[in-house]
Amino acid sequence: MQHRKIAFIGAGNMTRSIISGLVNNDYPAHLITASNPSIGKLSALQADFGINITQENTEAVNAADVIVLAVKPQLMEQVCGKLTQGQNLSGKLFVSIAAGITTSRLQQMLGGDFAIVRTMPNTPSALGKGMTGLFADTNVGDSDKKYAADLMNQIGAIAWVEKESMIDGVIAAAGSSPAYFFLFLEAMQKESERQGFDHQTARLMVQQAMLGAAEMVCHNPHLELSELRTQVTSKGGTTAKAIESFQQQGIEQVVANAMQAAVKRAEEMAQQF
Template identity: 65%
Template structure:
């Protein structure tokens, strides 16, 4: 991995997870700096990982070859306006994890056609099991694309989309989907409790079943998901009765509609920002 001087503007959970993954991957802590208005999160990062910290975004910009833009989307405009007013941004790479802000809008906020990579991680990145979507236009070199991929590869798997609107598909399939699974687990836990199990036992059963199912998917990449399902669905058995109920109740249509709703909302947010 290239050892660029990397600054994080914003010291929230996602910044922490990326920093943690980078350090574990062998990134030099002296090449990482985090900036944040308040000190508690910064001090915790410095204590845990030994990185540099500052409360000044200008200092972060001066230090960095690449900057991770990790502030809330609604705060991005003011932050970048101040940054480009006081600093020379020439030669710097920008990695944005702000949802809803397209590259063209970020470049407008930066005041020039600077290289920007849009990054859409999901919450399992916090434990190194993330799935991140990335997009970059022609202003980003192949070396900088590889660098962005390496940075996010430190917290999980990555996928690049050719067109920027593909990021919305990543949101639907990976960014938002952990919540889908949590909802499904919640429903199973609650039904298990109705069957007489206490809350902890019910949770242990359904979470271990999902963990095992996920591991089976990962360990059998050449087997289609439909075939994996068929292998555990004996004709006329209990699993078949449950699966047929899901199908009869329109599970596939519901999943399709939910993912489409996520895409539609992402498109709406882009227009609002």
């Protein structure tokens, strides 16, 4: 990975996850700066990773080649407005991890025509098991695109999208989906408890089953998901009856409706900023 001077504007969980991945993969800590209004999270980042910290965004930006915009969407316009005051931002790569803000809107906020990569990571990124969608605007060259890819690879797998609107599909399939799985596990745990298992045992059974199933998917990329399902489903057996019940109740349409609802909400949110 290229070693550029990088500034993180915002010191939340995603910033911590990315910095952890960088430093643990031998990215020079002295090239990393984090900025945040309050000192608490900054001090923890400096103590854990040996990076530079500041409470002044402009100080962080001035020294950086790459700027990671990691603030809440509702604060982005205010933050970007202050970054542009008396600053020369030309030639810098911007990487946004803020949900709902398009690259064209970021250009407006920054008041220029910059290289911007928009990303959509998910919460498992905190464990280095994330899934991030990326979109590069037309100002992003190959070198910057590779840097952005390497950056987000620090927290998991990545997928580029050709059209920015497809980021909403990334949200539906990866950004929001950990919650879908948690909901499914929650329902399984409750039913296991109704069948007589204690809370802890029910939790252990369903979480280990999900972990094992995910590992089987990852270790068998040559097999379709439908084939993996078929391998577990003996004709006339218990699994077949459970699958039949799911299908009779329209699980595919339920999932499709949920994902479409997530996309619709993402589109609505983009209009708010």
